[in-house]
Amino acid sequence: MLTSLLVWLEETPLSVWIREYPSVLGFPFILFLHTLGLAMLAAISVGIDVWLLRQHVIGRALRMTGVIRVMWLGLGINALSGLALLIAYPAKALTNPVFYLKLLLVVLGVYAAQRINREVFPRGLAVTGAVTVATKRWAMLSIVVWAGAVVTGRLLAYTQSVLFAYELL
Amino acid sequence: MNLPDVIHWLTHTPVNSIVMGYRWVWPISESLHFCGLAMMVGTVGLFDLRLLGLAKGIAPAALHYSLRVGIAGFAISVITGSLFIFGQPDQYFYNDAFKLKVVALTLLGINVLAFYTLEARRVLRLGPEDEAPVRAKWIAAISLSLLTLIMLFGRMLTFYRP
Numbered sequence: 001m002l003t004s005l006l007v008w009l010e011e012t013p014l015s016v017w018i019r020e021y022p023s024v025l026g027f028p029f030i031l032f033l034h035t036l037g038l039a040m041l042a043a044i045s046v047g048i049d050v051w052l053l054r055q056h057v058i059g060r061a062l063r064m065t066g067v068i069r070v071m072w073l074g075l076g077i078n079a080l081s082g083l084a085l086l087i088a089y090p091a092k093a094l095t096n097p098v099f100y101l102k103l104l105l106v107v108l109g110v111y112a113a114q115r116i117n118r119e120v121f122p123r124g125l126a127v128t129g130a131v132t133v134a135t136k137r138w139a140m141l142s143i144v145v146w147a148g149a150v151v152t153g154r155l156l157a158y159t160q161s162v163l164f165a166y167e168l169l
Numbered sequence: 170m171n172l173p174d175v176i177h178w179l180t181h182t183p184v185n186s187i188v189m190g191y192r193w194v195w196p197i198s199e200s201l202h203f204c205g206l207a208m209m210v211g212t213v214g215l216f217d218l219r220l221l222g223l224a225k226g227i228a229p230a231a232l233h234y235s236l237r238v239g240i241a242g243f244a245i246s247v248i249t250g251s252l253f254i255f256g257q258p259d260q261y262f263y264n265d266a267f268k269l270k271v272v273a274l275t276l277l278g279i280n281v282l283a284f285y286t287l288e289a290r291r292v293l294r295l296g297p298e299d300e301a302p303v304r305a306k307w308i309a310a311i312s313l314s315l316l317t318l319i320m321l322f323g324r325m326l327t328f329y330r331p
Binding site: 024027028031032035036038039042043044045046047048050051054055062063064066067070126146147150151153154155157158 | 195196199200203204206207208209210211212214215216218222223224225226227231232234235238297316317320321323324325327328
């Protein structure tokens, strides 16, 4: 049942187009967008984490709305480009446990970023006062989780058991 | 020594044997390459965004300290990137995307030099609420654009593989 669904998905015009469009604006550009989304979300999140880990006190009102918008835009780009990559090679991803680990780490990373943003920059403004140990722990966790998401993302290319669904038939 | 000689030399080094001889060296290096990229883009990008007027309320000097992490990330990316070149030099030296990536990296280096020569002293004295000088904003915008191009050309390497 699942295999038939994957075979059908792989044969849809959209899936074939993403895989086989003979231009740099096809699959390679989607890969680039996925990396760009990673930079806007994970990398900026890590940048904030690194900065927070060195802060003891936030004394002035920060206006972080713009940066937070960049991060959420990155998440949107990542989600759409990730979906396109999944449509191109559904069996490759969905039969690989590393893919699910990556998804879990991304969800954890987004949760950590959201938690830090809510606690330290509610509505884009900083909470004046000491940076708590709990916030620093979230920042540390966020760095580890994003590193894990990046590593599992790269390892996806090396750990698949099948490329196409027909190999499962 | 011409290019084929350089490629021949690289493919006969012990580093090439290690990179190509062990299955896990390339995937681990790629993972570290991307982690290094994230460290660099995260810290440099956040600093650039501050200069462009986002993240107002943080003194640029406070974010400048984080650039040490970015430099470490850049070093990781250079080391792992060199391993790829030692592993499959012909895949890089004859690849237009690689040439463009090297050009973008060089321009990024010049941009960094321009920042430290022309603007760093003024920018690092700015307070949390101060606006960055226009020239510093241009340098930040160029930096972000070049970082994006470096990612773009990096991703195009496979497409332009000879």
